[in-house]
Amino acid sequence: MKQAGDSLSRVFQALADPTRRGILERLSAGPATVGELSDPFDISAPAISQHLRVLESSGLIERSTRAQWRVCTLRPEPLDAATEWVERTRGLWQQKFDRLDGVLADIQRGHVDPEHRGRRSRSKE
Template sequence: MKQAGDPLSRVFQALADPTRRGILERLSAGPATVGELSEPFDISAPAISQHLRVLETSGLIERSTRAQWRVCTLRPEPLDAATAWVERNRALWQQKFDRLDDVLTDIRPGHADPTDRGRTPRSKE
C-alpha cells in the first residue's frame, strides 16, 4: 500500500485497518512487546510487522528495544490532530445541515416539522 504524503492522511490511513485499530486499543493499556501485540491476531509475523511499520510511520506508535525485546508505545499526539480535524468539520457539516433544514422549512409553509415529508394525514372513517 502506498503511504499517504501528509501527516493527517497517514493517521487516517493507519486507522482505516481493523488490525491496526486493535493494536492501538491494546497499546492504550500500556506499552507491549511485538509478541504481545501479535497474540490476538491470526496473521503472520511479517504481516504484524507491516502493520506496526504503518503505525510507526503515521506517528501513532514508537518502537524501542529493551534487552532482546522490541517494545511498542502509543503516541496520542497524532490522534489529537485527527480528532481536532473531525471536530472542526463536524461543526461545519452540522451548520450546513441546519441551514438545509431551514430552507426546507421555508419552502413548505405550514410544515414546520422537516421529518413530515409532505404527507397528508389519513381521514378517520
C-alpha cells in the first residue's frame, strides 16, 4: 500500500501546479512535442523541462523520441487512480454529512435535545 500511496502523492504533487495542469489539458487532445507544449507558457525551456520531468515521474506522461523531436503523450491511468481515491474519500465524507443532516433535522423538529449529544428528548406531557 505504501508504494500505491507514494504514486498517488506524486500524482497530486504534479497536479498541484497550474502549468502542469495546462500541459495535461493540452496532451488530452493528443501527443505533442516539447516545443508545442511550451508555446502557450511564458516560461523558459529549462522550466518546461522541469515540469515535464515531474509529470513523467508521476506517470502522467510518457516521453519518446521521433526523429529529432521529443514527443509527450498523456497516460490517463494515474488520473484514474487519483479519481478513485477522491471518489472513495468523498463518499466517506458524504456519509458523515448525511448523518449530520439527519441529526440537525431531528434537532429542528425537537426530537433531539442539543444539550445532550445524540439523546432523544423526553416528551413533556
